[in-house]
Amino acid sequence: LDEHGGGLHKGDLIVIGAESSVGKSSLSLTICANACKAGAKVAFYSLEMEMMKLASRIISQQSGISSSKILYGRLSSEELLALDQAVGVVQNMQFFFDDRSRNSFDNIVSSIRSMKNKHDIDGVVVDYLQILPVNGGKNERDEKALADMSRRLKNIAMELGIWIVIVSQLNRDT
Numbered sequence: 001l002d003e004h005g006g007g008l009h010k011g012d013l014i015v016i017g018a019e020s021s022v023g024k025s026s027l028s029l030t031i032c033a034n035a036c037k038a039g040a041k042v043a044f045y046s047l048e049m050e051m052m053k054l055a056s057r058i059i060s061q062q063s064g065i066s067s068s069k070i071l072y073g074r075l076s077s078e079e080l081l082a083l084d085q086a087v088g089v090v091q092n093m094q095f096f097f098d099d100r101s102r103n104s105f106d107n108i109v110s111s112i113r114s115m116k117n118k119h120d121i122d123g124v125v126v127d128y129l130q131i132l133p134v135n136g137g138k139n140e141r142d143e144k145a146l147a148d149m150s151r152r153l154k155n156i157a158m159e160l161g162i163w164i165v166i167v168s169q170l171n172r173d174t
Helices: 024-037 051-063 067-072 077-091 105-119 140-160
Strands: 013-018 041-046 094-097 123-127 163-169
Touching: 013 024, 013 140, 024 041, 024 051, 024 094, 024 123, 024 163, 041 051, 041 105, 051 067, 051 077, 051 094, 094 105, 105 123, 105 140, 140 163
Parallel strands: 013 163, 041 094, 041 123, 123 163
Antiparallel strands: none
């Protein structure tokens, strides 16, 4: 993720995994925002957060104002100025959200293909895969289904020439 050859490359599937509440979503949003600032076009699929909250987090990163204050607080005139400047930066980003497709894996795959055709996206973030419905209970079939979804995303990344980041919550019991 630096200028020395690391980073996001076409065909890559990158997994960000950690326990709950350690900042996986924030890290993935920061990666997306930085990629967009560098000229990339990114599609973001959040299975746990609404688009408004995601947008407030991105604006928060740019402005230094907490996202909860942006959404629910009273802003000072200095904060309003910082917010206005941050919104200007974010409006110039090629950052796409598709809230409608987050109810199934196949809908996300279809949306990724559509985003590539329509906007020529460079990358995708899926935050996070475990929330998608899987038939059965919490058992080996869940792990197999997650492995199958990951394999399909890797194939799509290679086929479309995009990078894909998957955010994954690790199980505390293992």
